[in-house]
Amino acid sequence: xxxxxxxxxxIRKNPLSVVGLTLIIIFAIIAIFAPLIxxxxxxxxxxxxxxxDGYSQPPKPPSAExxxxxxxxxxxxxxxxxxxxxxAFKIGIVVMGAVLVIGIALGSIAGYFGGIVDEVIxxxxxxxxxxxxxxxxxxxxxxxxxxxxSVMLAIxxxxxxxxxxxxxxxxxSIREEDYIEASRSVxxxxxxxxxxxxxxxxIYPVFIMASLDIxxxxxxxxxxxFLGLGLPTGYADWGQMINFARNxxxxxxNNTFAYxxxxxIPGLFIFxxxxxxxxxxxxxxxxxxxRLARR
Amino acid sequence: MDFRSYLxxxxxxxxxxxxxxxxxxxxxxxxxxxxxxxxxxxxxxxQMANIxxxxxxxxxxxxxxxxxxxxxxxxFQGNLGWSQVVGMSVTDAILxxxxxxxxxxxxxxxxxxxxxxWLGTKAAAHKDRFIDQATRAGAIMGWSLPTxxxxxxxxxxxxxxxxxxxxxxxxxxxxxILVHSAxxxxxxxxxxxxxxxxxxxxxxxxxxRHLVLPVITLSVVxxxxxxxxxxxxxxxxxxxxxILTARAKGLSEKVVINKHARRNAMIPVLTVxxxxxxxxxxxxxxTESIFNYxxxxxxxxxxxxxxxxxxxxxxxxxxxxxxxxxxxxVDLLYARFDPRVRLGGSV
Numbered sequence: 001x002x003x004x005x006x007x008x009x010x011i012r013k014n015p016l017s018v019v020g021l022t023l024i025i026i027f028a029i030i031a032i033f034a035p036l037i038x039x040x041x042x043x044x045x046x047x048x049x050x051x052x053d054g055y056s057q058p059p060k061p062p063s064a065e066x067x068x069x070x071x072x073x074x075x076x077x078x079x080x081x082x083x084x085x086x087x088a089f090k091i092g093i094v095v096m097g098a099v100l101v102i103g104i105a106l107g108s109i110a111g112y113f114g115g116i117v118d119e120v121i122x123x124x125x126x127x128x129x130x131x132x133x134x135x136x137x138x139x140x141x142x143x144x145x146x147x148x149x150s151v152m153l154a155i156x157x158x159x160x161x162x163x164x165x166x167x168x169x170x171x172x173s174i175r176e177e178d179y180i181e182a183s184r185s186v187x188x189x190x191x192x193x194x195x196x197x198x199x200x201x202x203i204y205p206v207f208i209m210a211s212l213d214i215x216x217x218x219x220x221x222x223x224x225x226f227l228g229l230g231l232p233t234g235y236a237d238w239g240q241m242i243n244f245a246r247n248x249x250x251x252x253x254n255n256t257f258a259y260x261x262x263x264x265i266p267g268l269f270i271f272x273x274x275x276x277x278x279x280x281x282x283x284x285x286x287x288x289x290x291r292l293a294r295r
Numbered sequence: 296m297d298f299r300s301y302l303x304x305x306x307x308x309x310x311x312x313x314x315x316x317x318x319x320x321x322x323x324x325x326x327x328x329x330x331x332x333x334x335x336x337x338x339x340x341x342q343m344a345n346i347x348x349x350x351x352x353x354x355x356x357x358x359x360x361x362x363x364x365x366x367x368x369x370x371f372q373g374n375l376g377w378s379q380v381v382g383m384s385v386t387d388a389i390l391x392x393x394x395x396x397x398x399x400x401x402x403x404x405x406x407x408x409x410x411x412x413w414l415g416t417k418a419a420a421h422k423d424r425f426i427d428q429a430t431r432a433g434a435i436m437g438w439s440l441p442t443x444x445x446x447x448x449x450x451x452x453x454x455x456x457x458x459x460x461x462x463x464x465x466x467x468x469x470x471x472i473l474v475h476s477a478x479x480x481x482x483x484x485x486x487x488x489x490x491x492x493x494x495x496x497x498x499x500x501x502x503x504r505h506l507v508l509p510v511i512t513l514s515v516v517x518x519x520x521x522x523x524x525x526x527x528x529x530x531x532x533x534x535x536x537x538i539l540t541a542r543a544k545g546l547s548e549k550v551v552i553n554k555h556a557r558r559n560a561m562i563p564v565l566t567v568x569x570x571x572x573x574x575x576x577x578x579x580x581x582t583e584s585i586f587n588y589x590x591x592x593x594x595x596x597x598x599x600x601x602x603x604x605x606x607x608x609x610x611x612x613x614x615x616x617x618x619x620x621x622x623x624x625v626d627l628l629y630a631r632f633d634p635r636v637r638l639g640g641s642v
Contacts, residue, residue: 016435127315131615134577138599139611143326219441223581226443228600242444246585249451256455263451267444275439282435 011283020279027273031085038082048083048236050075059248059262071262072244075234081269083236088273091152091221092214098156100210103163104203108194110164111171122168125161133158134223141230151230155220163210170202177201212284215277222270238273241266301630309623316615317370320608321363327604329355334605335376336369338384343377375612376605380598385609388594394484395465395590396579398502401485402510403575407517412557412564414518415525419533419560420552430522437519442578446512446585453508461508463586470501509586513578517571521564528560535559565629569622576614 011017030037040047053066054074062069068077110121128136137154144150174180175198183193222239225231231240245262252258324332333349342349350356353365369375375385383391418430453461466474466486473479473495474486482492487506490499532538533556541555542548576592583592591610598606 123311123315126312127319130312130316130619131319131611132573132576132618134580135595135611135614138580138595139320139323139607142599142602142604142607143323215439222441223443226441227581227584227596239441239443242441242447246447249447250455251451257451260451263444263447267441267448270441270444271439274441275435278435278439 011280014283016279017283020276020281020283023272023276024280027085027276028089030082031089034082034086038079048087049234050080050083050236052076052234059245059259061258062261068265069261071241072248073234075241075244077241077261077265080236080241081238081266084238084241084266084269085273087148087235087237088218088221088270091148091155092218095152095155095159095217095221096210096214098152099159099163100207102156102160103167103210104199106160107164107167108171108199108203111168112175112190112194112198114172114175118168121164125164128157128161131158134220137220137224138227138229141224146230146232148231148235151221151224154224154230155217158220159213159217163206167203167206170206171198174198174202208284212277212281215274215281219270219274238266238270242270298631302627305623305626309619312619313616316619317367317612318363320612320615321366323611324366324604324608325359331602331604334379334603335366335608336374337377337605338374340377340382370612375609378594378598378603378606378609380601380603380606381594385606388606389591389610389613392589392591392594395588396583396592398485398487399506399509399513399579399582399588399590400575402506403513403517404571406510406514407521407571407575408564410514410518411521412525412561414522416529416552416557416560418522418526419529420548422530427526431526434519434522437515438523440516442512442516442581443585445515446508446582449508449512450585462505463508463588465502465505465588465590466498467501467505470498474498505588509582509588512585513575513582516578517574520574521567521571524563524567525560528563529556532556532560565625569618569625572621573618576618 011021035047041051044051052074053070053076056074057072059072060066060070060074066076066078068081071077071080106121106125110118137158140154140157141150144153180193180197183197188196221230222237222242225235225237225239226243228240228243231237233240242263245259245266248259248262250256251260324335329350330346332355333346333353334343336349336353337343353369354361357365373386375389377383378385378388381388381391414430414434418427421427449461450463454463465471470486474481474489479489479493479495479498481489483489486502487499490496490502533552538551538556541551546555579590579592580595581592582588583590584596587593595607595610597603598610
């Protein structure tokens with residue numbers, strides 16, 4: 001509780017982080033009220049499928065019926081970006097949650113026990129970190145077949161090792177503290193020492209920083225679906241909507257920007273979403289990590 | 296520990312990682328049924344008519360460890376399978392597409408490093424003044440920009456609006472024909488360089504015109520990254536005692552910043568060069584797919600969407616091994632040239 005008050009005190013002091021937090025709150029509201037903002041059409045079973053108005057190829061400009069217009073294949077852009085916000089949060093939260101669980105579990109085992117256990121776990125992280133992340137994520141997505149679960153798993157696979165390493169490093173430094181030895185000497189079990197003493201002193205900063213990496217996770221997911229991997233066609237997702245628009249950037253003979261909306265609108269949603277997390281993360285990093293707070 | 300034993304230790308440590316990389320690729324491969332996996336062993340398109348024979352020949356129904364050894368043997372012989380999308384072997388495809396990607400990286404990498412260092416130094420030297428605030432805002436925006444979106448917007452403006460000023464792809468049709476004609480020698484595969492070597496300035500000019508947008512797209516995000524790193528590293532080094540000394544003895548601000556502070560502040564930039572390599576490979580896939588620029592990234596994208604698994608797994612293996620070796624070289628250089636690096640302890 002004390003930590004939370006500290007957190008909000010510092011956020012209020014920095015105007016950029018206020019902008020970041022505001023952006024995130026706006027997106028959260030859009031995601032929560034998606035069914036009210038963009039109601040799913042009667043008779044459609046899956047709300048994440050973007051409704052189509054016909055099947056002709058060229059995007060149509062904004063109109064009363066489709067306030068953000070339609071993209072290639074007459075998918076409704078407004079519906080897509082609103083429900084795409086839900087997709088973004090879903091991917092970001094699930095991936096980051098899983099990455100933290102795996103990272104904390106393996107990182108604290110490696111750091112606390114040291115020796116051969118540490119060596120083995122760290123060599124495994126080396127292997128996963130040996131690939132450019134997007135390339136490994138592409139390969140994993142394809143191996144697992146299409147679907148949102150594959151995308152999430154792929155990003156988890158490429159993200160967990162760096163967290164395991166950071167947490168291990170923090171725990172290594174804490175393990176040497178006197179209070180750990182004190183706790184061991186009065187007979188606490190390893191599990192108790194890890195859960196009650198080591199983790200609370202090392203992971204909260206990592207925890208908060210990691211949650212702010214949600215922006216980066218969403219960016220990777222968007223890149224995958226921009227490349228046409230993972231999410232099924234027509235799934236409400238920002239990356240895919242930009243993929244729909246890629247063939248229409250040149251416009252028509254008379255108006256080169258005829259289809260600007262199909263590219264710009266989903267792109268702005270990604271841009272502001274990621275920027276929100278980055279703005280908040282940037283100032284928080286300075287607050288939480290005094291080593292980085294360089295005056 | 297002296298440098299020689301560090302070198303040996305570091306070389307030995309690379310071996311299990313390389314094996315791990317191959318095992319990870321092999322595990323991914325196992326997600327596919329034998330008839331798809333067979334593509335990883337094919338060396339000639341005619342073999343595809345007899346997939347059953349390949350499955351039998353390479354024991355694709357055998358226990359997993361046996362298959363792994365056979366597959367690894369093939370990999371060591373340089374056989375990564377057949378790339379159906381481009382109709383050549385995966386090894387040939389990598390060699391064939393590499394120059395295009397190198398051409399992109401040759402221009403983007405210096406731009407990223409020097410651009411980032413220059414902007415970061417400027418920002419730190421004018422801390423909290425307008426130029427600092429502007430570059431920082433730019434960096435946060437650049438850092439949040441989806442690369443693929445930026446590329447499309449650039450195309451929309453410079454190709455669409457300005458009537459084909461900076462076009463996509465690698466060369467215009469006319470120059471492409473010229474490059475592939477008998478009188479044109481492709482010494483390096485890098486179009487701008489071959490243009491010079493063949494005394495065909497039109498090719499060089501055309502190639503450079505096609506490179507502008509992809510290079511910008513690839514660079515923006517990474518410049519923002521290096522700039523942020525450089526800024527904070529500069530601020531730290533400007534706070535050091537030797538800077539005070541330098542100023543006290545009356546050196547000009549320019550010398551203090553460029554000579555004393557910047558040289559030391561550049562070390563963290565060197566340490567992230569491994570990361571930068573990965574970021575460029577990631578960016579190359581997206582950039583080349585936007586601009587239809589036929590390099591390694593374009594090929595990886597095409598094969599990934601077409602489920603041409605031998606190609607995408609081959610590419611992942613190739614980039615993984617290359618990345619491990621890059622990191623090795625960076626670490627060794629770092630240990631060799633920074634006397635402060637302690638060589639003891641775990642790596």
